[in-house]
Amino acid sequence: MVDRAETPLNRRRFLSAAGLAGAGLATGALPSRAAEPDAAITDVQDWNRYLGEGVQAHPYGSPSKYEKNVVRRDVEWLTASRESSVNFTPLHALDGNVTPSGLAFERHHGGIADIDPAKHRLMIHGLVDKPLVFTMDDLKRFPGRVHKLYFLECAANSGMEWRGAQLNGCQFTHGMIHNVWYTGVSLRSLLEQAGVKTNAKWLLAEGGDASMMTRSIPLQKALDDCIIAWGMNGEALRPEQGYPVRLVVPGWEGNMWIKWLRRLELGDEPWQAREETSKYTDLLADGRSRRFTYIMDAKSVVTNPSPQAPLLHKGPNVLSGIAWSGRGRIERVDVSLDGGRNWRTARLEGPVLSRSMTRFYVDFDWDGRELLVQSRAMDETGYVQPTKNELRAVRGVNSIYHNNGVQTWFVHKNGETENVEIS
Amino acid sequence: MLKSRKTAAIALALGLLAPVFGLAQQQRTPAQNPPAATAGKLAPARVQLNLGRPALPQEIAAWDIDVRPDGLGLPPGKGSVKQGEDIYLERCAACHGEFGEGAGRWPVLAGGAGSLKSDNPEKTLGSFWPYLSTSWDYIYRAMPFGNGQSLTPDETYAVVAYLLNLNDIVKEDFELSKENFASVKLPNVGGFYDDDRETAEKVFWKKNPCMKNCKPEPAKVTGRARAIDVTPDSKTGPRVE
Numbered sequence: 001m002v003d004r005a006e007t008p009l010n011r012r013r014f015l016s017a018a019g020l021a022g023a024g025l026a027t028g029a030l031p032s033r034a035a036e037p038d039a040a041i042t043d044v045q046d047w048n049r050y051l052g053e054g055v056q057a058h059p060y061g062s063p064s065k066y067e068k069n070v071v072r073r074d075v076e077w078l079t080a081s082r083e084s085s086v087n088f089t090p091l092h093a094l095d096g097n098v099t100p101s102g103l104a105f106e107r108h109h110g111g112i113a114d115i116d117p118a119k120h121r122l123m124i125h126g127l128v129d130k131p132l133v134f135t136m137d138d139l140k141r142f143p144g145r146v147h148k149l150y151f152l153e154c155a156a157n158s159g160m161e162w163r164g165a166q167l168n169g170c171q172f173t174h175g176m177i178h179n180v181w182y183t184g185v186s187l188r189s190l191l192e193q194a195g196v197k198t199n200a201k202w203l204l205a206e207g208g209d210a211s212m213m214t215r216s217i218p219l220q221k222a223l224d225d226c227i228i229a230w231g232m233n234g235e236a237l238r239p240e241q242g243y244p245v246r247l248v249v250p251g252w253e254g255n256m257w258i259k260w261l262r263r264l265e266l267g268d269e270p271w272q273a274r275e276e277t278s279k280y281t282d283l284l285a286d287g288r289s290r291r292f293t294y295i296m297d298a299k300s301v302v303t304n305p306s307p308q309a310p311l312l313h314k315g316p317n318v319l320s321g322i323a324w325s326g327r328g329r330i331e332r333v334d335v336s337l338d339g340g341r342n343w344r345t346a347r348l349e350g351p352v353l354s355r356s357m358t359r360f361y362v363d364f365d366w367d368g369r370e371l372l373v374q375s376r377a378m379d380e381t382g383y384v385q386p387t388k389n390e391l392r393a394v395r396g397v398n399s400i401y402h403n404n405g406v407q408t409w410f411v412h413k414n415g416e417t418e419n420v421e422i423s
Numbered sequence: 424m425l426k427s428r429k430t431a432a433i434a435l436a437l438g439l440l441a442p443v444f445g446l447a448q449q450q451r452t453p454a455q456n457p458p459a460a461t462a463g464k465l466a467p468a469r470v471q472l473n474l475g476r477p478a479l480p481q482e483i484a485a486w487d488i489d490v491r492p493d494g495l496g497l498p499p500g501k502g503s504v505k506q507g508e509d510i511y512l513e514r515c516a517a518c519h520g521e522f523g524e525g526a527g528r529w530p531v532l533a534g535g536a537g538s539l540k541s542d543n544p545e546k547t548l549g550s551f552w553p554y555l556s557t558s559w560d561y562i563y564r565a566m567p568f569g570n571g572q573s574l575t576p577d578e579t580y581a582v583v584a585y586l587l588n589l590n591d592i593v594k595e596d597f598e599l600s601k602e603n604f605a606s607v608k609l610p611n612v613g614g615f616y617d618d619d620r621e622t623a624e625k626v627f628w629k630k631n632p633c634m635k636n637c638k639p640e641p642a643k644v645t646g647r648a649r650a651i652d653v654t655p656d657s658k659t660g661p662r663v664e
Contacts, residue, residue: 073655075653075655076655077528077653079528083568083569084568110565110568110569123478123482123483123486130477131478132477133477134474134475141474142472165647165648166648166651166653167648167654168648168649168654172655193471206486210569211565211571212565213565214564263486265487269491269492269493271491272491272554272556273557274557274561277552277554277557278552283539283544286540287539287540289615289616290617290618291615291616291617292618293618293620294618297620307648338642339638340637340638341637341641342636342637343632343633343634344634372644376632381628382629382630384627384629384630384632385627390626390627394623394624398544418647419647419648420646420647420648421644421647422642422644422645423640423643
């Protein structure tokens, strides 16, 4: 167990653990002396004198213009068209454990469906006693409303890195994840109303977008903890996240969380849809493939420093990152500054919830030497995030999906940080 | 006492109480209560909420277009390789190439046999996809890209027949139909097995990973993203010096 009451770590102990003991730390440890008075203090700024905008200038607010670089970004060469593509959450610029709705990565297979909620229907049929149709109003009148914080990670997150370091930035290497609050009702409570027949074993979920995406979900998972969600971070789902309603499949790969959900069919076998055969199966070195690899293994990444968020100052710095596991709670996160030779345990901050992103911190002094920064997550089942080489030894390099190997950032003497692979 | 009994009676009359209690009991973590315990059996709700309405047969028929490997869900119909070629060249080839070779980054549909162990595996209907029904289902619901559900069942049979021919699975004179559909087997049908990570990767449940002096030598950089230089240019991002 992690001692979460731990104070900011003892610098000497940390440097010793990281193999950096005895370093000369005088340089940059103290703030430099000001030669001239600071104009930011001595001048009266415009915003100190003139009135700002009034209320209702922005009926729906947006971030400061000085934060305009904090946006989702895509990698144009990855896909043939933006309607069937992905962009990435700017993890390097975020903190805490809730992803702002407008920064949650997008993955669409037929563009963003523009659905009038008054015309949206959710149908349950197949092996049920009573096929049913629900409107959005019907769903919102269900008893037993739930409110849960879960991560959603695309199975292809870090998929470009199987053969080696490829993209410079945790936004691109790890940004196919978000962690938001969902409001809705349990899928179970809907199925109870339809009455599932005893020979039903699988549930097909279908979206109402132009790809009409389908996934087969084992009935036991559907009855356990899946949510029919219309809310996200306290407001309606964003269109790009499945407005007006989506499926939430805690801990399992994001592709199964069908957006713009319109149909649930009960059956006795999986449907073997495109997204569970030609895609989202994991090709191994022997040419065979694992299928139905639903659970997202424990994983973590240091978001600061990282290539898009280099170290800018010697002296005190806050190393930060996120960890998550599809199997439950994060038990512990260890951090190394010397490429995995020595580790120390990070401080987990904020709620540590099952199948939800967990924030970790290590406070440290940087003396300007090169670092090889890594993090390693451990979940409540005892699973320890493997190194990339350990993962490749088992799976080869062709599997695209489920790359949860330990990430290494190389911090140069000037603070510049890059994505590397190490021995 | 009287008041609370009265409240319960009102709640029951509204059909609310029992489901609410039922849901409260479901709050649990997966570790404590494996989902297998609830598999496959779900009695009808004790209290009908009268939310939603029965789905009409015509409504189910309009939406239930999915097709399974055993052919369940296929509509009546048929189409030949030759018919499929004409449709394909008109509506598919612009993205997928005349011979299924793919244009630009659009998916390759043919070839790739024997490539799955190589450095550059090509996953096509012929080399990788386990079931023919997947292509029928997907094409009928979502293709051509941007004009989904525009092909008739006969046209879909024909296009799928043509794709089988492009992958050397059927001859040029083949006609695919609802009747012979399930008899067509794809080469890689045996190439898949269910997730076995919890046994095959048991080594990752280490419990007590090494904390000190875990490597004999200092780590060396063996590969760099910068050498590949494919990261999107972020000119407006933070300046790195």
